[in-house]
Amino acid sequence: MAEAHQAVAFQFTVTPDGIDLQLCHEALRQIYLSGLHSWKKRFIRFKNGMLTGVYPGSPGGFMVVVVSYMSYNKYNQLDPSLGLIAKLGQHLPISQYMSTDSQKIVGGVLVGTGLWVTIIMIMRNVLKCLLSWHGWMHARHGSVSLSTRLWMLFVKVFSGRKPMLYSFQNSLPRLPVPSIKDTCSRYLESVRPLMDDEQYERMKGLTKDFEKNLGPRLQWYLKLKSWWASNYVSDWWEEYIYLRGRGPIMVNSNYYAMDFLYVFPTSIQAARAGNAIHAIMLYRRKLDRAQIKPIYLLANKVPLCSAQWERMFNTTRIPGLETDTLQHMNESKHIAVYHKGRFYKVWMFYDGRLLLPREIEQQMERILADPSEPMPGEEMLAALTAGDRTPWAKARETYFSRGKNKQSLDAIEKAAFFVTLDDTEQRYDTNNPVKSLDSYAKSLLHGKCYDRWFDKTFNLIVFKNGTMGLNAEHSWADAPIIGHLWEHVLSMDPVKLGYNEDGHCRGQTHPNLPGPQRLQWDIPSECTEVIQSSLTVARTLADDVDCHIIPFSDFGKGLIKRCRTSPDAFIQIALQLAHYRDKGKFCLTYEASMTRLFREGRTETVRSCTIETCAFVRSMIRDETREERLKLLKVAAEKHQNMYRLAMTGEGIDRHLFCLYVVSKYLGEDSPFLKEVLSEPWRLSTSQTPLQQVELFDLVKHPEYVSSGGGFGPVADDGYGVSYIIVGENLINFHISSKHSSPETDSHRFGANIRQAMLDLLDLFQIDKKDMK
Template identity: 50%
Template sequence: MAEAHQAVAFSFAITHEGFNVNYDREVLHLVWESGVRSWKKRVARIKAGIKNGAYPAHLESLYVIMILVTLLHFSNKTVPYDLVNTFMNVMPSNGSFWHFLSCVLVSLFYWILICLIMRYSLKGLLVYKGWMYEARGSGSKPSLKTKIWFVLVKVFKKWNSPGLYSFQSSLPRLPLPSVNDTMTRWLRSVRPLVDDATYEKFVREAAEFEKGIGKKLQRYLILKSWWSTNYVSDWWEEYVYLRGRSPLCVNSNFYGVDAIFTHPSKIQAARAGSVVNLLLQFRRSIDRQELEPIMVQGLIPLCSWQYERTFNTARIPGIETDKIVHYKDSNHIVVIHKGCYYKMLIYHKGRLLKPCELQYQFEQILQSKATPARGEDFLASLTAWDRPKWAQAREKYFSRGVNKTSLYLIESAAFVVSLDDEPFEFDMARPEKLDEFGRKLLHGKGCDRWFDKSFTLCVASNGRIGFNAEHTWADAPIMAHIWEHIVLEEAKRADAPVLGHVWECALADDHEGYDENGNTLGKIEVLPPVPTRLSWDFNDESLVKTIDMAYDDAQRIINDVDLRILVHDAYGKGFMKTCRCSPDAFIQMALQLAYYRDYGKFSLTYEASMTRLFREGRTETVRPCTIESAAWVKAMENKDVTATERVKLLYDACKRHQQGYQDAMCGRGVDRHLFCLYVVSKYLEVDSPFLKEILSEPWRLSTSQTPHGQTPKMDPKKNPHFISAGGGFGPVSVDGYGVSYIIAGEDLIFFHISSLKSCNVTDSERFAQQICKALTDIKLLFEQYNLEQKKILQNGTSH
């Protein structure tokens, strides 16, 4: 109860002797510091907001215009359109002050007009997507139109240095495809999946839908696309994520793995202190909008909207729907260790604690002899439970008293840190260790990850790190960006041991690394606040039973996961480029071949692509199983087809896949439009059996490429030892595979393959072997093709 008493900073009582005032000076000081920091952040946001509102114009240009207008007016020269004298007509007098005020107002008008002209000019330029479809690489030249476009966009970029949200108002809206275009693309995508009779049935139903109810639904969707910033994103977040009633553990949350070829420190508290400090610096760069937006080819901006909820964010369970709660500020993190929960302050007198000071705090937690209360050790299992059950338990047991206070501290924390009592290991000779690494991050023990938080930082007993992230608030590229930042900044902080030798990296003056023992460098300037245990009331026996039930259900989920992380080092992106194929298309074709051999037929395949070229864009589906890919796969299984014919079919399949990916990025996909049409039908209470049928088909092969090298700072060629093994997710379908892959350099690819053990038709190890065989067969195919071409050339020369 001591913590509860300390929480009362100020109280008074009325007695027969008068007022009796009590206050805690230390707590009031903390409140004061929190208020000062909050106001500083508000001022910084206002400044950044003005700068972003003016972009691509300079804020300083206002002062230049003001000086010019004032000089012209007081020199008896006429300002364009004589606006100063027009303003003077409504001023109360003709004094010098009012003349100057008129000059200021006119300058402000001109400046806002210039800002709007520049903003909408840039917006008009960013609408153009022709550059996406033009061939790139050696021997390819962009069209004259694209060359002019590149020059104009580059002029705007060089005109002013952008902040994180500078481009938001200049990004175009996601275009709404016509029903006819979507039906045409959808019919083409399902052709290899169905027989002739079913396909003819789909053709009739699609035409009937397009001429009938589709027109009505599209009209409402057109209104939404005009009214909203993005006609998909809010419904996607609401109906795909927040209204999902399944547990977040395995079903929704995803994970990311450490940079496995480096091991900066084997001391758990030191690594935790350093990484937490870097994460908090990243949070500060978001708050101040100092983070540079991600730019495609260093020129075309991507939407930065998703960064806003990276920190201080939690998904709160509800009976019918959850909600995302984002707190403007948080001065603490919550640490989970051996079933105990700790609140850890991260500031002292407005200053972010140094890595060595954070290490000191983590050491206090690790050295603590505290044991969890009955029910506390399995508490986080509630966040791995069915959402309605967790919502009911939250309302019943956590809506009052110390339980409510402690739960609030977890949900309002900057993020959660889990200090695991087991190591995360990687050994190229023992692949099962990496599999276990992934499992610990995907679900842990089912009770040591707070699955509701935006992300949980997991720090192993040997200093390895990883994360488990909730999916609603953002997509994987945001966490991938953060992870790249962590890896590269740690490289600056320390000479990281790399597989037996030392990575040579100059230590920046403003960074603190690790000493020879693995402890963080730096001097503790202030004794950091002692982490405090969160208080819980588990006296209600029904609460303990509820937690136990959640834990048992979580165990059933995690014990059913079959996760395999495949390290493919026979070849990588380097060889794929020599084949003149897009690496992503190359891998997707290998997955199609592997799946066909494993499952015996083609299935609906999901590949995520981003739509962040548009404002508030998230993802769109690429459908890699195409007519062309199916033809190539069948040719690979037909011994009578020559290597030359197979390669031609592979090129056709890769070209079609690349076009599908480009279409998806440019807002010309199939699935988000169909999804929104279905939502409109539900709002209108109009039944559409056609939409219901095509949207209920399971994605038995769900794939995603983990982005690598999001910023120019991350160059796998220059820094081959700082590559990450990527991350993964659980299977989307009960009888399917979830496959995430990362192209980690010229000769290395990681595949994260998940399925369910309870399904008798899937096996992650078997599918991993099929992927290896498919990749090997494609390499052999090109070797045979080169031999055939050589013979053809020799025969032609001899004749």
């Protein structure tokens, strides 16, 4: 049975001779080591803050500037400060106790410091101007123009040396506000293939009226915000799209990430948890020390914003009556664990150090061996996080604001992250690939609806047979951020950390390691009713989700590149062809693109159902020649690439329209145009999960070490959600979701259409797939 460990620093008894203190030296030692660990972390954060604050300058640069300035002043008998040194020396409070030479030295240091700060500001602003140029994105793949080469050289010169994760934050440009005219014209172009002539003329009239009348007034407020705030979109996007949503975040917002498909490092649940948890904590340590390298584009020259990493750990979404909030702790030394209806608090540090994998496995074994039953109301408690937000907010305030319930809830919400030791088995089964993968996806997406704490930034889920995965909350960051962590874990687990021959983590157990602490609850019957109500809502939603996964191995990006086509454009066009064959019509399509070229950037929408793509799809339906189809395909692919570039460089339309709508609500202005635009359903929502750390996986020697990516629920009740990951040169994994309740959708049918569409597109290029084997 898992036991609570209570460290008592001292005991005392009263005797006739006085008070007898009985000090516990081990407890005092642990207190000392804990304090030492905290102070080390504070010092590291202070040091990293200093280094990031002066970047692209450095302390070494400060010494060079000051010493050079002082040497130049001394040996040339010149005063480049035009008398400023003497004036500073005269006005120093202690100048009467200093010699003339000492005053000159102090004054020289001050002027040198000012010169150093000036150089930093110049470099930072020059770098910001350089990073505002995006001409490099329009070059043909594989070729670099002379202007781009010169630009890359200047970026390298002004970027400084050895940047840390947050070094570029002050040098990134702000997200620009597109013009009303451009946004309106691009919007009309995006909806043209989805409307008949009468509908389009009506929408054209609404658009022109908005562009002429209300639009410029709303635009003025957005311009003002863009000058004042770091990013004119991100805070409103987080609040209104995520935190103000009152429906369940399970399925509707949270997403999942899968384990390896073909590699099973161990079948021991506790051992897999031990290595994974240790790898995650190592990642957190690197994050705390800002040792994670910045993410770049274009040959490691163009940095992306790193702001989303700040709340990865020690963060929880707190429910509210009208809006949720994100609670972030600067430090957390424990994790929360769920198993068979019981919650545990597990400390991650002992003897002033992080627990080793075998020691974490030891803690998980204690939890798995605990024979105790859940307390009344405890087993399904997490269903509150899976249902509607307002009932959860009311229950939290009423039943969890005091006593042992508050203490236990704090242990979960203030944990570094949440772990579920799942009592089911999930795994890719070659004998039954379709059913096994579909079950695996649904388990990661929603589980039993009460065995994941959906409010935590992420849940590590370890199944009974050793397979694992993640479930992530969406408001704090986008999928590539969690993907970066998950790549680190998967690369560490089977190779760098590894397992013994018997499947256990390497190393030894700890004889004196205090056990996990079982969390205590006192849940009244009224709260149990709320839990059951939330569980009913969540189960209805979960049972309706139709998940399907396709490991598409017929070909991959290697063959697509031989077609001289963008892999992403190729896949997006295939999705349009598949959707038309599936439903017999086109629909408004959402493809997520990032805007992290700008400070605090998040995402933008690429409306990938274009006039050009629709023309190509119709040619595939009609009896057209291969040459004509191929010509239309290349035009559609180039159009898609151009739209992706516009989205990445701040010229997308949907975030601009969203912010205009928010301003109109603040002003109390009713806009028929904006109201209609924001209510249009995305019946096909797509997203690519990028493989960001290719160097961590040698897919040539070990093609089996591939991530199968992750997925999300459908956005529209009658639509599809499609996530895909391009892995290596020969594999693309598709994750498809829809709802059983819709007569228009079927995830398996759509999956078959995607596979056929991919093959049909490749056939147009007449490239022999055998050449790639």
